[in-house]
Amino acid sequence: AVAFGERVEVNGVTVGFHPAGHVLGSAQISVEMNGLRIVASGDYKRGIDPTCAPFESVPCDVFITEATFGLPVFHHPLPRVETAKLLTSIKQFPERTHLVGAYSLGKAQRVIRLLRDNGYAEPIYIHGALARLCDYYVxxxxxxxxxxxxxxxxxxxxxxxxxxxxxxPSAFQERWARRFNEPLIAFASGWMMVRQRAKQGGVELPLVISDHCDWPELLETIKEISPQAVWVTHGREEALVRWCELQGIAAKPLHLVGYEDEGD
Structure with missing residues (x-):
């Protein structure tokens, strides 16, 4: 394993790993040769998350960024506000079991920690698919x-x-979920900003909690890094490419084969 901040030489190329702030252990990768540095962000977020190291802005010549929420319409609310919605719902409907859909790696642990940091001290019950990852985080x-x-x-x-x-989330489409007492389905995802998605998924309590940057955070990151060129991938590339061009930054969409799956 290579630690954050450590640099290794590979065939004359200097490779470094830097925190991406997406989930525990997520890393950006920098490659540098002959004075040219390229940084590939991978999935990343800028918000505070006590379950992983925060994103590090790495100056570079070329920045390869994701754009999962790369449209101006995406402005994510504060996670503590969304967590408060869940806690309020529990008080309003004490007879119901609140089932919270959250991806097994990163999102589930973040939601649990958000609940703890907002004062929820009761036992939290987890699906078996989360057990090993939660144990690892602990x-x-x-x-x-x-x-x-x-x-x-x-x-x-x-x-x-x-x-x-x-x-x-997949477990909540199974018979397993329907066996709980008057289940109230919640789902923690940046996509819960899109009401139609929540409705289609049968989500009664959408929680807009994302492990990706929203539009303002994408712009903030590019401004901080100040690259000469930006390559945009995984998401809504066109809007971010256009914004970069208006700022005088060379930009282009980078279509990666097999990298079309949506994040959250």
Whole structure:
């Protein structure tokens, strides 16, 4: 493994790894040769997240950036505001089990930590698919509080009344989810800004919590790094390319084969 900030030489090319702030261990990669430095961001976010190292702006000549939410319409609310919505819902509907959909790596642990940081000290129940990753986060010093398995086979569904259950979104389309007591479906994703997506997914409580930059954060990052050229990939490339051109920055879309899947 290579540590953040460490530089290695590969066939005359200097390679470095820098925090991306996306999930625990996520890294940008810089490559440098003959005075030219290129940085590939990978997935990244700029918001504060106690479950991973924060994004590091790395000066470079060419910046390869994602653009998952690369449209001016995307302005993400503060995560603590979205977390407060969930806590308010629990108080309003104490008879219902709140099922929170969150991707197993990064998002689930972030949602759990957000709940803890907002004062929720009750046990949080997790789907089995999250157990190993949550254990790993805890082993890395990230406090997630009291986590318990959401095992229905050994419990009456009413035992989860008023509880929070976190699991991968795919699990909520299965019979597993319908066995809880009056389940209220929530989903933590930047895409929950799009109401139609929430409606189509049967999401009753959309939580706009993203592990990607919104439009203002993408612009802020490019301004900070001040590259000579920007290559845009994975998302809404055209708008960000156009903005760069208006700023006098050379830019182009970089279409990567097999990299069309949406993030959250």
């Amino acid at each position: 082993s890395q010093g990230i406090d997630l509080g009291d986590l318990r398995p959401a095992t229905l086979e050994k419990s009456d569904p009413s035992a989860f009344k008023g509880a929070i259950v976190v699991g991968p």
